[in-house]
Structures are given as C-alpha cells and as structure tokens.
Amino acid sequence: MQTRSKNVIVIVDGWASGRYLAPAFVGRGYDCIHVSSTDKTSHAGYRKSDYIDNFELESSTPSAILERLRGYSIKAIVPGCESGVVLADLLANNFDVPRNDATTTQARRNKYHMIEALRKAGVSSMKQFASESISEILAWYTASELKTVIVKPTMGCRSDGVALCSNAAEIESTLVSNHGKLNVMGVVNTEFVIQERLEGIELMVNSVSCGGDHFVTDMWIGVGGIKNRISTDEYAELIMRGTEIFETVERYVIDMLDAIGVRNGAAHSEVMLTVNGPRLIECGARLTGAQLFAAVEEAQGYSQLSMTVETVLNPGQFRIRADALRKSNQRNLRFVYMCSKSDGYLVNDLDLSQFDQLATLERMIVFPRIGEYLPKTHDTVGRPGYAFLLSDDNQALDMDYLRFRELESKMFQDALDA
The missing domain is CATH 3.30.1490.20 (ATP-grasp fold, A domain)
Known part of the structure; x- marks a missing residue:
C-alpha cells in the first residue's frame, strides 16, 4: 500500500524519549520523516519502520536535506532528544511552521549562553x-x-x-x-x-509551549542522594499542583523559558530552589529523557508527550487544553532511579517477575541484557533502569519502595553470579 500525506511531521533524532513521538503521531493518522543529525550517539529505541523517509546528516548536508524536505508539506519539525535541538531549529526556520528562532539556539543548547540569556533578561541566575x-x-x-x-x-x-x-x-x-x-x-x-554550586531543593520541570504561551505539565522533586556527588538522587516525587513550591517554581520557569527563547515545543528544566529563590541549573528544549510517559498519564491523565503531540496537531486549542488540565486529579507517583551496587558481565537473564509482588509498581524498564557489561551505578549516565510506583497511599509507596530496593539488589547480583 502506498500513501501520500499533505501534512508530515519531521522528527530530528527520534531516539531515547523521542522514540515515542513518531508512534504517537502515526497513531493519529500522520506520517513522519526522520532526520538524523549524528551517528555518534546512542540510537536507543529508534525504529526505521515508524517513518516514511529517513535522512542522515552524516551522509548529506543541511541544504540537501532541506531540498528533499521541500518535496513534502511539512506541518512541524521537532527535536526528539537533546542532540537534535540545533538541527531542528535550523530546519524549522526554513518552513512556515511553529518554531524557536534559530538565531537564539545557543541559549537553548550551550550551557553557558543559557545562563547568560537569563542574566541579560533580568531573570535570577547563577x-x-x-x-x-x-x-x-x-x-x-x-x-x-x-x-x-x-x-x-x-x-x-x-x-x-x-x-x-x-x-x-x-x-x-x-x-x-x-x-x-x-x-x-x-x-x-x-x-x-x-x-x-547551587544548594537547596532540586527540581525537574517539564513543559510544553505554543506561540510563547507556556504550560508546566509535570514537576518533580529529587530525593536522597550522596552529599557532594552529582546526580545521585534515589528517586523523584511528583509535585502536586496548587502547592506553594509548584507555583513558585512554575512562575520562575515561565520567565526562564521566555528568556532563552522557548516559544514552541517541549522543554525539560532542572531548577534549584535556593534560599534566595529558584535558579536554573540547565534546560533542554526537547522532551524529558528517561521517562515512561504512560506512568505519568496514569497519575494525572496527561503527560508532556501527549501535550506535545496535541499542541503540534491543534495549536489553537493550547490554552483551552492547558486550563482544563490544570484541574485534573493527580495521584502520588514515585520515579525510581535503579542502581547496581556491583559491576560485571551479566551471565544470567534479569528476573523481573519477582517485582510482581509490588502492588504499587506501575511501569518498569531495565536496560542491560545477558552478556552485556553492567557498571556500578554512580551517575545518570550509568543508570541500569527506571521504575514508577503509583498509589493514593503514601505509606504503601514507602513500603513498596523499600522492598523494591531489596529485590533490585538481589536481581542484579543473581544476574552477575555464575
């Protein structure tokens, strides 16, 4: 069967969390084109079959890719993950599509220019x-x-x-x-x-923007970790709307997004709530990474992924939709960062069935496979997996979390033992 679509979605580097974008658009009847900006990153989750065409910058040039894209009616060009932000901005600036200004891309990609943009705009920064x-x-x-x-x-x-x-x-x-x-x-x-070094409460903030209007889809607070170490939180908790911390940080993030030029699309921000107020650590103008969006959908009825897709397809309904979602009920959700205390090559399959005993376990994903090397976890790069615990009962979450850590330790050790 052959089809020809009038409105095509272009996704740049549709791997990592960006792998969910094409299936979501395809499920609504749209065709997608994939553009790869580099072969030097992990292409985890990418499926060529999700797209009607695939272009690679490594074997072409931006001008050549633009020429090929002009043969289609492009509805949107979006980055799938961090590596696609620069190229997505560059390509989008050549089409009549919602976009972020390519002349300010460095404020959304370069960690120094990002903070400088805040300083110049009078937004509190480090x-x-x-x-x-x-x-x-x-x-x-x-x-x-x-x-x-x-x-x-x-x-x-x-x-x-x-x-x-x-x-x-x-x-x-x-x-x-x-x-x-x-x-x-x-x-x-x-x-x-x-x-x-910023000190205080570390928060992760996910948002979607449309024409300079912003909506915070979900906000998380990091818990645990090792003092004087980078990115060692044990888990993150979903923060409820209407709380003082949510509203304080939301106001800051909206000002920050304006300052760095995020006008359209998803953004993932890391913010430290210091004694002097919120301060940006860094922001990525793309979907949040390492998240199972289905768990967030179960907790509050929508996620950054679903809001991103709906906004691309129907931008005129953005504010109406955002105002309605603010009133949605939220459940307690815990985002658990998995950890291996040992390292070595996996000689046995990982047994996930033992986690069935946890009533609050909503979603779980583990990356290492038999024969692969499992490093000892020490930061975000080496985390072996993620899990989400969902419940209306915080006590149940606490109990299942402790049991989860016991089962996790045993699972990895059993997989390493010959």
Whole structure:
C-alpha cells in the first residue's frame, strides 16, 4: 500500500524519549520523516519502520536535506532528544511552521549562553564563566572566591563530564581528563563552563509551549542522594499542583523559558530552589529523557508527550487544553532511579517477575541484557533502569519502595553470579 500525506511531521533524532513521538503521531493518522543529525550517539529505541523517509546528516548536508524536505508539506519539525535541538531549529526556520528562532539556539543548547540569556533578561541566575582555556578558567575561579563549583562541557548532556570541584587541582584534573573527549551527544568537548554550586531543593520541570504561551505539565522533586556527588538522587516525587513550591517554581520557569527563547515545543528544566529563590541549573528544549510517559498519564491523565503531540496537531486549542488540565486529579507517583551496587558481565537473564509482588509498581524498564557489561551505578549516565510506583497511599509507596530496593539488589547480583 502506498500513501501520500499533505501534512508530515519531521522528527530530528527520534531516539531515547523521542522514540515515542513518531508512534504517537502515526497513531493519529500522520506520517513522519526522520532526520538524523549524528551517528555518534546512542540510537536507543529508534525504529526505521515508524517513518516514511529517513535522512542522515552524516551522509548529506543541511541544504540537501532541506531540498528533499521541500518535496513534502511539512506541518512541524521537532527535536526528539537533546542532540537534535540545533538541527531542528535550523530546519524549522526554513518552513512556515511553529518554531524557536534559530538565531537564539545557543541559549537553548550551550550551557553557558543559557545562563547568560537569563542574566541579560533580568531573570535570577547563577555566577559562571566559560572558556576553552584551562588557565582562564582557573584564574576566574581564584578571583570568584567561590569554594565549591560545578565544571561541565558547554555542549554536553546529563552528568557526562560534569564534576563537583572544591579546589584548583580538582578543576584542572576535570578539564584535562575531559578535554577533547567525545561526549554522549557526539560532540567533542572543547569549551567548558564553571558555575557556582547551587544548594537547596532540586527540581525537574517539564513543559510544553505554543506561540510563547507556556504550560508546566509535570514537576518533580529529587530525593536522597550522596552529599557532594552529582546526580545521585534515589528517586523523584511528583509535585502536586496548587502547592506553594509548584507555583513558585512554575512562575520562575515561565520567565526562564521566555528568556532563552522557548516559544514552541517541549522543554525539560532542572531548577534549584535556593534560599534566595529558584535558579536554573540547565534546560533542554526537547522532551524529558528517561521517562515512561504512560506512568505519568496514569497519575494525572496527561503527560508532556501527549501535550506535545496535541499542541503540534491543534495549536489553537493550547490554552483551552492547558486550563482544563490544570484541574485534573493527580495521584502520588514515585520515579525510581535503579542502581547496581556491583559491576560485571551479566551471565544470567534479569528476573523481573519477582517485582510482581509490588502492588504499587506501575511501569518498569531495565536496560542491560545477558552478556552485556553492567557498571556500578554512580551517575545518570550509568543508570541500569527506571521504575514508577503509583498509589493514593503514601505509606504503601514507602513500603513498596523499600522492598523494591531489596529485590533490585538481589536481581542484579543473581544476574552477575555464575
């Protein structure tokens, strides 16, 4: 069977959480085209069969891809994950589609320019400095009189290459070990940003925007973790709408999105609620990563994914839909970051059946397979899986969470034992 669609959705780097976009659009009768910006990242979840055509930047040029896309009637161009943000902006600026201005893309991708955009717009932000020079970064650190700082590649993602440093020697060691390294986004690290360490309550905020109008779809608070370590939260809790913390951070995020030029599409923001108010850690102009959207749908009746798809297809209903969703009931949802305390090659299959005893377990995904290497978990890059616990009873969540950790430890150990 052959079809010819008038309105086609273009997805750039439709892997990781972006793998859910094409099936959602296809399920509503739309055809999708995939554009790959790089072959240097993981293509987890990508299925060629979800698309009517596939273009690869590695074997072509942006102008050649644009020429091919002009043969279609394009309804929207959206990034599937972080690596697709820059190219999606570039392509969208050549079509009459909802988009973010490509001239301000760096404010939504480069970790330094992102914070600078806030400063210029008068939105509260952290102290920072960026350079390709180790000596310049060390000189700024000395002059700043800051004690503990965060150092990371300006074009990185997640906790890859990110370090918490308390002296010049640690900063220099971090820069030397990461300079010239290919990061998880397929970008070679050349420039680094050094930022003050924010302290307070860490929050993850997911949103969808339409024509400069913004809606926070879900907000999470990180729980647990190891002091003086990066990204070691044990789990995150869904924050209820109407609470003081939700409303305070929501107001800040809306101002922040305006400042960095997010006018259309999904965004995932990490915010620290300090004693002086919210401060942005960083923001990605794409869907949140590492999330099972079905669990969020079960908890509140919608998710960032469903809101993104509905907004692309019917932008005129955005505000009506957002106002209605604000009144939806929410259930308690716990986003558990799985952890392996041991490392080695898996010699046995992972037995997930033992988790059936947990009444609150809503969704679970585990990545390692037999024969693969399981690293000891120490940050977001190496997490072996995720789970969601859902209930109206917080006590039940607490009990199942403790049992989950026991079963998790046993499962990984059994899979490692010959």
